[in-house]
Amino acid sequence: MTEHKPTVLVAMSGGVDSSVTAALLVQEGYRVIGAMLRLWAAPGPQAENACCTLEAMDLARVVAQQLGIPFHTLDTEEVFRAQVVEPFLEAHAQALTPNPCLWCNRRVRWAHLLAFAEEMGADHIATGHYARLRRRPDGSVQLLRGLDEHKDQSYVLAMLPQAHLRRTLLPLGEYTKAEVRRLAAEFRLPVAQRPDSQDLCFLGGYDYRTFLERYRPELVQPGPILTRDGRRLGTHQGLAFYTIGQRRGLGVSAAEPLYVLAKDIGQNALIVGPARELGQRALEAYEVNWIAGQPPRSQTFRVQMKIRYKAHPAPATITLLNDHAFRAEFDEPLRDITPGQAAVLYQGEVCLGGGWIFHTE
Incomplete structure (x- = not known):
């Protein structure tokens, strides 16, 4: 009797990590299906190493063909914009500094991959995150740091519920980034030397400031830079452009280095002070x-x-x-x-x- 080989839906992005993930699972005998989420991004000069671009989609498709696995694209543009991009902008309006990757993983990526996995009859989904899962005798799963402490991505998976993690595989958690690049070369994958994506995927190649200016111009309201005792030192360019602990780019001079201590929405003021006031x-x-x-x-x-x-x-x-x-x-x-x-x-x-x-x- 032929042993049943589990079916795994692999989230592909056209990058080296997801491509090696798919290759490893094929090598281990899984029946692998590739899928890529089409996420909304600002129309603009897409960065060469960005995920979700047409170039990235073409690369993912080429890798899938090379591995001999089917490849699908899932249209999640509208839900991504509603569940990730708009809350990102709204958070900045409240003087918060959000991390949209965690929202995406819980609200969009895992939800849609698992739904499509059900449709395709897949037992698991897999991603190229550098984190590990430990399966316990009672069927529950623990999330562990990746072995490569410099690439560990357990942080961005921390908002995933137990039900999502139980159906997830994370093959790269046992590898370092250097080892993954070597594997990509051994598998002769066309993405072996592709640089890692660095920016938020929906910026469309724009920098952070330009994106906010374009989609929430009301956030770009100059205001006073104040010390804790109310002394004005200068003018900021919009609270959304600053984060707690920031030192560079304040545009004020003082006898000692100054850092962002707080944001006062009521006064539209940036509160700064020396390092001894920070903490x-x-x-x-x-x-x-x-x-x-x-x-x-x-x-x-x-x-x-x-x-x-x-x-x-x-x-x-x-x-x-x-x-x-x-x-x-x-x-x-x-x-x-x-x-x-x-x-x-x-x-x-x-x-x-x-x-x-x-x-x-």
Whole structure:
């Protein structure tokens, strides 16, 4: 009797990571189907290494043909704009600094890939993220950091529910980026030397400032740059262009370096100060997603927390406010806790989940 080989729907982007993911699964004997999401992007000078462009779609199709797997494109432009781009713009209107990649993964990417997997009779979906999954005897799944600490992407997967992760495969979690590039060359994939995408996929090749000016011009309202005691130092170009802890590009001179401390929406003011005034010891987060499906049993517990994708984990004590909110108190002040970003919790290599930062002190 021939052993049943599970069917896997692989999210392809025309990049090296998703292409190697598909190649590895084919090599391991899975029945593989390739799929690419067509996401909305601003019409403009698309960057060479951007995902979701026509060039990227053509590359993904070529890779699929080379691997001998079917390839499909899924039109998710409208839902992506409604569920990711518009909330991104609205967050900036509230002086928040959002991370839309986490929204996309939960609201668009996994939801539509899983729905299409059902339609195609696929058992799993797979992506090229650098993170790992540990399957437990009771059928539940733990999300783990990728082995390549420089590429670990567990942070951007922290808002995925248990039900999504149970049907997910992450083949690259056991590899470094250098190893993946070598595999791409060994598989003779045409994307082996393609550079990684660096910017938000929907910017359309524009820089951050130009995108906001084009789609939310009302956000580009100059206002005062103030010290905490109200002394005016200059004029900012729009609160949306600045983030907590920023030093460069303020356009003011002082006896010592100045950093963004806060944004005052009421006054449309950017509050700045020296490094000694920068740093907060606590935050509160809401809309918390627990990877296990429920919060830890203990009301108070210790974690390592990342407050940005590229941030170093910081030791903190968590106090649960309810099942979907927590307060974090850090051992040492952090200089760039930013409302709108995700606060993601770890214990060792295990990602517990995360929530959205809405209050700091």
